[in-house]
Amino acid sequence: MKTIGDRIKFLRKKNKLTQQQLSAGTKVNRGNISDYENNKFKPSSEAVFRIAKYFNVSTEWLITGKEDRINSCNPQELDPDVKILLKVYNNLNKEHKKLLLQEAKDFLLQEKYDIF
Template structure:
């Protein structure tokens, strides 16, 4: 399993950014960044946020909580729940191809699911759709 430092270094190299460039863009020193990449030190939350922003990723990826390195900014708890539901291989099958879809298509699918859930939230058991 990749460590925090491995993930920082991997994304930095993937984006063809030097340690010095990343340090400058994040407001860190090269020494700090080097220690993060070698796992000698752990970044504080603000440094982690800066690194994630510059590397165009998310904190959960850097921390090893997910293997999805795409930046995820969700507006609220409901959005988080929808995202979690759709990321599950079983539930994500509801939308054919969701897990492999481009981000724009995923956003459209999430919006559609939010619409459906909003329409259904006040429906009582046994009540037909649209009543």
């Protein structure tokens, strides 16, 4: 994905959203989203922030396609079970990600893990 428009379109399609749904979720004009995805113009900093927040990605990745080194890690260093969890999570849509995270938080609180 070479452009910010390509990355916005990738995220939208990965999450099975229409431009209208993304517009409603981010408060970014649907026509502007279309223009970003078709590389007619680049989004404002406010639009970048809103879209990145909506999809839970870094603004750096959205703008450049490069991940923030502080938040990324070497996959070879991960436990095999963590790799599976990440693969499952990354293939969920936004709604299902929210549900899974809430279930995990509820479980951890019930088991009295103090990580939040």
